[in-house]
Amino acid sequence: MQDARRIAEDVLFPAALEVDAADRVPESHFDLLAEHGFYGLAASPQAATLDIGDFPSVLRLIEVLASGCLTTTFVWIQHHGVLNAAETTKNRNLRENYFPGLLEGKRRGGIALGSALRTGPPPLRAEPIVGGYLLDGVAPWFTGWGMVDSLLVAGRNSEDTLVFAMLDGVDNDTLRAEPLDLLAVQASGTVTLRFNRHFVPRDRIVSTVPQSEYLKRDSSSVRFNGALALGVAGRAISMLGDDAGDLPGELDAARTQLVAATEDELSDARAQASELAMRAASAAAVHHGSRSVLPGSHAQRLVREATFLLLFGSRPSIKSALLDRLTSPRAPA
Structure with a gap:
């Protein structure tokens, strides 16, 4: 916690107005958090790079960093859903090839889980096909575009089962990012992601979970x-x-x-x-x-x-x- 307070007061807060006016958070901010093990915050005790203690201490660490610079903390906090997914997945490819880098902050992640939370027709649909899934539709909010490597995306199929997939954070013919103009945290790289029958192979599928079960946790x-x-x-x-x-x-x-x-x-x-x-x-x-x-x-x-x-x-x-x-x-x- 002492490291978090020092970083918040000596690095993040003095630069907060500069970040607020920028188009992205400085890479050095994320490098500093990675250097102190903060990208491993959500890892299991067996794998953790950070001895933070109990859950109240986790919340306090987030609070302290946000008091320094909300924008930096807002981008960084998205990473932990990706880290947890890579550690707990039954997909050996993702666990072995993605988790180590995510744990150390050498690979950084963000989440697009709007379809997981919404009722009614899913904004992002997941259609099973031979060899994987097709994602089609919109993920209205994704934070960290241009600053993260891996995207954890949730599409929903016709049976209200969520399909979680790990994608690369790059534009291509079937995945396009549209920047959003926000009231605050503009440097967070928050975008709308548009999927046009984007193919996800099975070795990039993290898990499939009934939506009702996901909402309980x-x-x-x-x-x-x-x-x-x-x-x-x-x-x-x-x-x-x-x-x-x-x-x-x-x-x-x-x-x-x-x-x-x-x-x-x-x-x-x-x-x-x-x-x-x-x-x-x-x-x-x-x-x-x-x-x-x-x-x-x-x-x-x-x-x-x-x-x-x-x-x-x-x-x-x-x-x-x-x-x-x-x-x-x-x-x-």
Whole structure:
């Protein structure tokens, strides 16, 4: 954790405004995280390159890095779904040829799992054919394009089974990336991926899982996304100094709730973290006055990032919990 704090304060935060204005995160940021073993965060204890301890410590590490630079952390955090898939797959090709590089951060990954979370017609369809699958349709959100090597993609077949595939992160005749213009984290390389009957051979298939089963084990990603929001909130609170009021106590409470929340409580815990980030960032902007509207201000960056985190990686239940928090009557001060 000490390494994470040092990197956040000495490297990521001083460069955060420069990254915010850039078209991609500097490669040196990712190299530094790899050097300290952070790309192995999601590996099993037997393979881990990082002795981080328990799950609350994992969330705290994500929070600390996000307090330095959300954009860098946002790209890096996508990697861990790919790492876990490569380690746990029964596909020997992927486990032997991809996992070692992913573990060390020499190979870097990103995820496009929108089809896994949506109900109704799948945006990305997986059609079985001889020798593999054809992917056809759209993955609306993919982060890290141009900065990662491997894509973990989920298509869905006619029986609502998810087909997870490991692809190379390059444009070709059947896979095209369209850049998205985002409110924040613009340097994250977030794109829409369009598949035109893109062939995936069987040796690139990670697993097939019924969608209903996959959704039952989606809680870790919700907690990770909440930790990103706590990182933004923490940075804003530090900028408030003596004007922070009760916000430090709220941050501690939100951190505890994110760890302790049951499945039924998790959406509200994520909403709590995101709403706190929005209030803390807004307070920091007010504290720093009219110069907060200028591009060189950390306050305006944090307000945009907090807004982004209200919406990123959401679910219907999280949206409802956020709307309740944002629209409920408040007691007079």
